[in-house]
Amino acid sequence: MENYNYTKYHPMDEIYRWMEDVERANPELVSSTIYGYTYERRNITLLKLGQNNTAGREKKVIWMDCGIHAREWIAPAFCQWFVKEIVNSYKTNEKLEQMLQNLDIYVTPVINVDGYIFTWTNNSNRLWRKSRSQSLPNSTCYGVDLNRNFKANWGTIGVSFDSCENTYCGESAGSEPEAQAVMDFVGAMVNQTLCFLTIHSAGQLILLPYGHPEISAPNYNELVSVDPNSGSSRDWARLIGIPFSYTFELRDKGKFGHLLPENQIQLACEEAYVGALSIITYVHEKAFNNSIVSNSAATTVKHFTLASGIAMMIWSTIMAVFVATGFI
């Protein structure tokens, strides 16, 4: 564990091993669950971070997933970074410790395991995005865009029905075992789930749910133009009733894109960690302390986007309203 290098990208076998090591080293905080299997029958595994609740209250759930798109290597790197930060700091951080008594944070470092492994096989596969299923018997093309396969206005916009395309949405909503596994697992605890965070790259944006016809961000059109789509996990999460649902688009803004150099992992993860923890703190305070923490969550997240050079919106408005549906 101490020797694990969080500023490098790791192949899947090392990530699986890392998950086992984290669980073994932190039994009072971390447990793992296999909640599904990929098309090629590999485990889809999450780590649950949470302490025993001594107050006897029902625990609430935070969901975070990474690596639904195979080539976005910074996303699994972030999920690992996030777990590392929580594990290393909760004992000396009273607020975090309190949150972990009230919340269980479910972290899936890699959902699209088959695709992720495929991107490691050789350089020509490095920019593979989809899963590795072969849904059409006579097609020479593989894979479904798993973030177009969720039951959220599936197949209506921003997708392709051509199985050779990068945004192929599959034969039906939930046709892919990876997407269905998330829908089953999260769907079963929807009433406890406060927040759904799904981590992607690139763009350095946090994409927000929308939906209220009267309220839109000042740059609504800009957001829409990023990537209007249907069948994303984020839309699905909001549609089933999870109040806070966000897509993080990590570094960078296009120079390297999905080939983000390893020397940027730390910066990308540090800024996203601040953003993620701010959101989690906010929803925790709202649920358990019945208070809105001044504007600190809003402000910190705003800094995340500002630091990225993109002042996207007025966070206090969004936080106050938290309306939904969305993009990507």
Ligand SMILES: [Zn+2]
């Ligand atoms: Zn993505």
